[in-house]
Amino acid sequence: MRSYLLIAPELVMLASALLAMFADVLPVRGRRVAAWIGAAGAAAALVIALAVGPGSVTLFGSMLRFDSLAVFARAATAGLTSVYLLWLAGNGASVGRTREATTLALLAAMGAMLMSGARDLVLLFLTMEAATMPAYVLIGFDRGDERGLEGALKYFLLSMVTSLVMLYGMAFLFGMSGTTSLDGLRVTAFGSLGLIAAVLTIVGLLAKLAAAPFHYWSPDAYAGAPAFSVAFVSSVPKIAGVVALVRVVGVLGPQVRGLTDVMLTVAVASMVIGNFAAFGQKDVRRLMAYSGVAHVGYLLLALAGGTEAGSIGAVLYAVAYAVPSMAIMFVVAEEGPTLDDMDGLLSRRPLAAWAMLVFLLSLVGVPPLAGFFGKLYMFSAALDAGLVWPVVLAFAFSAVSAGYYFGIVRSAFLGQRPRAVRVRSTRNRAADVAIAICLLATVLLGLLAGPMLSVLGYALR
Amino acid sequence: MSYLLTTIVFLPLAAAVICAMLPKDLAGAAKWVAATVMAFDVTLVGWLLATFDVRGGVQAVVDIPWVPQIAIRYHLGADGISLAMLALSALLGLIAVVASWKMDKSPGTYFVMLMLLQVGMNGVFVALDLVLFYVFWELVLVPMYFLIAMWGGERRSYASLKFFLYTLAGSVFMLVGIIALYLYSGPNNTFDIAELVRASAGGAFNGIQGWLFLAFFLGFAVKVPIWPLHTWLPDAHVEAPTAASVLLAGVLLKMGTYGFIRIALPILPVAAKAWAPWIAALAVISIVYGASVAFAQTDVKKLIAYSSVSHMGFVMLGIASGTAAGLDGAVAVMVSHGLVTGLLFLMVGMVYERTHTRQIAELSGLSSQVPAIGGILAFASFASLGLPGLSGFVGEFLSLLGSWQSTLVPHWMTVVAAVGVMLAAAYMLWMVQRVVLGEASEAVSRISDITAREVAYVLPLIGLTVLVGVYWNSLLRFVDPAVQGIVTILARVV
């Protein structure tokens, strides 16, 4: 029984997912009760995950072990999902079919939480698919809109192909090492065939994170999908994705000589394509897609360094990226996807406008917000590993990124065209509370970077 | 562990929060909140000035760990130079609030921005940890961007984004420099300036001082501004509202030069000495270039903006010289430029409020129609062209002495700088000639003279300009001991 306690958070998520799915059976009427249950469930999972904390006990024959990195990722995923569902509860009317959305979100989050603890190739594959399948449905959520379905299909086809490439690689990894557990892989000597298998495996993970040149699905998927699903898909699964990448690279990195160069090239490619493509975008969802590609580029740069500090920094930055980008998508979902919809936001909703500013500044990396400390921490690790020029490039790009992020700010603050008809706000307090929580998290993640790092189990210098 | 500096720096933040909380109809009260908080801030700084022991080096220190994992400390402290700049920043902040008393366009947000700007400005001069310094450095950018973008003139969106991107691009290099310092700072890495100075003396950065200095140079040079990185300044000044351009010219420009004095010189003395002739050359170009271009301006505010480029050229000349007189002169120009150019911008703001034009061609005969405004504008112009007996002369004269005395700066550069002083007289007097003297032009003929409120916020600047001009030690008493420390570091390096 003792070992089931370890995966209690995931079980709670599963239970609340099922409850949310059959919420109409419950005596309580109201459309958004599912979202409330989901939010409460996710919050409970967060508390339990933190309470249980890291342990060395392995489950299911050493396939699952939650060290401090995994605990942080689980807690972050659960927390973000809880905030997401809270916002969903607030915005139920405009979203429609909240029960399905809540269930999908919870299942995807559960998959992601398990993935962060996966120690075995098989479990890695299973949890990865568990995390992405609901994402396909979320992207294609609005059955009536063929753009959403088209986006979902593209996402589906591309991720299927890349997953199969990963599987093919994993098969050969298993072949050569005789075992599928990550610790086992560490031992075997890799010939040139092993190099290829390793690269193929990495490709699957990189595609999930939408790193260039495997990012092609994300701009179309995000542009087609409704904004609220992009909010979830573009932020929560990525945290667990980064943790998985850290695990795999941690294992394969030392044995595969060229792997760090691959990571480096992919990182630089992501930064270049992500930042340049984001300029001149009129649709905020597509802009955030490309910004996602750019930020994954920064993450991969830290991982390319190959140091433990680099991986810790990458995970911290994944959270520091997820929180503001999800919150931005919340505001976009409430206001409308294009820049013109954002015009005159300050006059209509001053609090939302200022919150939007803080989130964008965190993404640019302006201190004292979370983005800055994440980047500072990550890039000092990368610099330490000797990647001088890529880091200068990364900093230069984050400065350039101010150009396109400020496009949103300029229309929100300086745009004169308040929307003609004041649409009766379908939101209630809950949505604003969710955005406020994100705002608090973005600022505190910056100021309290110290405690955050100690939670990550990083030995105090 | 004194909490004085923390209160001084973060008091305006409290004001900002209060102003933000004010409901729409009470927005008018924002200015009172800002004024009282800034007044209290200035008194605190005054008290610090009074109890400051000139020989005591860095005082009022607070030093607690912030992000222990990578040795970032919340470390504040003030020595003579920082105190002088802090006093300037607090005083100009208070004056800026009083000067924007009649701000009617969404005043609540305006004063929130002004107070956030004040936090950044106060903080940057007392931060002794590089990351904390960088945090305050960047913190200033966003409020100033909004002050220009939302309350500026016609081309405000162009000017504000240009200002933001120029400085941000510069600060990117600075951040890389800071991280490189952190990594190369010997066994236990640190961001703390004092420890970095000791590490540098111990030879920690010997190989790469050149590259590090380049990184910091780019970051600071954009802010100073040094020719050719100056083109953002005239646009930002012309489009910014009066109070914003007073703070921009009075305090923000000094963050760049303060960076050189506090960080670049002490931590990278070898590179500073190697680069000195080049910096002096750029400084001299800035002086003559700024003066010449100012001579051709048709817009008064642009003229004053280019004059700032010229004055900051003197600061860089003083810094490049590396001598006690040069550095004293540099800090003196920083303080006096803050007072004098702040006064100039306030007067031009008054004229603009009344005549709604800044074109020199349309303005003339101020002294016959509004003698008080004309007189003060003339007084400020004479202080700006470096008339002895007023603060402008002190800094420029000491910079010239320092650069002649220094072995790093070729003598012909000091001669060109001295000619630059004469050129300053040319464009300033040419402006006074056409704007203050002569018959009252049509735009000027019906305006009213200075009001009591305006006199109230102009008087302290006039008083200080005369005080520093007549009794130099009123400023140098604080600045000189701090400068001696830096000169000894530079002297130790061959």
Added chain:
Amino acid sequence: MTWLLAIPLLPALAFALLAPLPRVTRNALRWVPAVAMAGSLAGALAAFAMVLRSGGGDQPIYHTSFAIATIGGKALDVGIQLDAVAAIMLLVVTIVGMCVQVYSLGYMHRDGRVGWYFAVLSLFSAAMLGLVLASDFLLLYMCWEVMGLCSYLLIGFWHTQEAPRMASIKAFLTTRVGDVGFAIALAIMYASVGSFGFAAVLHGYSWTPALATAVSLLLLFGAMGKSAQVPLHVWLPDAMAGPTPASALIHAATMVAAGVYLVARAMPLFEISQVALTVTLVVGTGTALLGALLATVQHDIKKVLAYSTISQLGYMFIALGTGSAVAGLFHLMTHAFFKSLLFLGAGVIIHAVHTQDMREMGGLRKLLPWTTAAFTAGALALAGVFPFSGFWSKDEILVSLWSGGHYVVFALALFAAFLTAFYMTRLWFRVFAGPAQKPEVREAHVEMIVPMVLLAGISLVVGFASPFFATFLGEHGGWPDIMMAVGSSAVATSGIVAGWWVFGKKAVDTEALKARFPHLYGIFDNKFYFDRTYEFVFVNAYNRLSDALWTFDTKVIDGAVDGFGHAWSAVAGGSWTFDAKVIDGAVMGLASTVTWIGARVRRLQAGRVQTYQRLVMAAVILLVLWIALKGA
């Protein structure tokens, strides 16, 4: 002895009191500066008496200093001292200052801004007194510049008219050109000696000849700016646009003399380098000659006096050039008295006939008896006629020239003396002799007459003090020898006779003369083309340079950032312009270029899912190949 500080501070306080007042009250209190000046006069007399009692000599009898700044730990001292030279200069400045103040009460009482005039006059006197009492070059330099400001304000007093406005900025900038040299001299002093005090710089430091030459030449350059020596003399004639009493004080007695005083103070330095002395001599001679020549052709009475001042200052520089500071200072003193007298007289004349053009004057001898008497005394003193003071001081200079062996300069000086006598007589006959063109002229008020008479008396008496003057200053003094006296008197009288012959008897038709030598007269008329060359070489060139730099600033540097996009469009062809139109929000060239690159990068995102898949697989294969090659 700290009451010495009161001498410069009293007028300064008067200015500080009057300046902030509103115009009406300031006009009412216009007598305050006069009272302050009286106080300074009393102080000056007391100081002179004390120095006299202590027997003069070159050691200061009182010195106090005050640390104005600490630089690199060392204190920078500024202070005042009282020695023989200072005592004399104090006397000169306060006496002339008092006369001008009293005179102005009458001359300016109808002017609307008279209060401001007296306030600035008072500030000027304070600065001059401060300069004279200064015990170090730094305080001297600071007072020097404040005087420049006051001269700017006084010349441009009637700033609503165009001419005074242009003249004032011309004066300030030309003197500022000289001050550049002065500032660099100070920088050298500080670099080598470490302080500015007279004692430390002049006596306490062993200067190498080269360095001494550099410093003295730079100081000379500064003095030339302030004392209007060729080539920096162009501002003085135009400065006549200011009120006449102000010109009397500034452009006759005090400010222009400051340059001479500076060189006199720094004489020990000049003596170390022979080069500096010869340059001073040459500059002095050139200026003396040029001033005298140009004075002979001016029609404006004040312009004549202005060029005469330039010429006499040239004389003082000649004296300094021969190494005899005493002769220079003596001539400075005498010149101060009789030249200010002449200016005050000219003021009365202009007030009476309401014009400055001598061709409209004449026959004033009978109409303005007192003025004529006083003016004539001054004119004779200037011409160097025995027993007037001009004779003695000019004689001193000629003696020092002769004994110094500068025979050529001696001859030129004599010729200049002849010209001086000639143009003063020309002026006298043009103004006082001949038929009265404006009969209804009244004599000046008493406040204007008394100062003139006083100055006339001094000009008569002070000459006799020449032997005591030298001993008082610590040099060996004595009566000038007879031969030189006779020689110079002969030259002076011949000048007067020539002047009477041409202008008194109208024996020569000057118009015909002008017609026969049009070319020569052209040169004179254009003041040797100094103004025109400066205008072209410096002012216009600088205007063109600043316009060029501004366009460079906005077009090239700024353009480089904005234009990068437009330059790129030439490379990228039409598509860019379409994008630029669409993305009108592209704020900066840089930003619009990046947007353009973005558009190109996004071209791959063409929407067909299979192209995506092919791209992905191509990337995978590339990676695999690269790893395999690297791995093997």
Added chain:
Amino acid sequence: MSAVVGLREFLVLSAVLFALGLYGALSKKSAIMILMAIELMTNAVNIALIAMSRFLTPGLMTGQFFAAFIMVVSTAEIGLGLALVLALYRRTRTVEVDRIDRLKG
């Protein structure tokens, strides 16, 4: 070719199948055909896994477990993919992947 069908033959078969499936996924116009090609690739991976498990680690069954899991997951995913294609067909009356390109840029 040795009479007995060894590991090498299985791996060759798996590679051929994988390549064919990949070709089909990349070139076929109809979405249904792409899904079938993906199914082909999945089975290729399964064959490889089972072969390696049989020949290299006969004692352990990990490879086969892995294959079993893959089959389960891939059926679910293909079902989901078909649902997507069906929904898309109902809206756009086409399954031609090339004509579904309204999202771009």
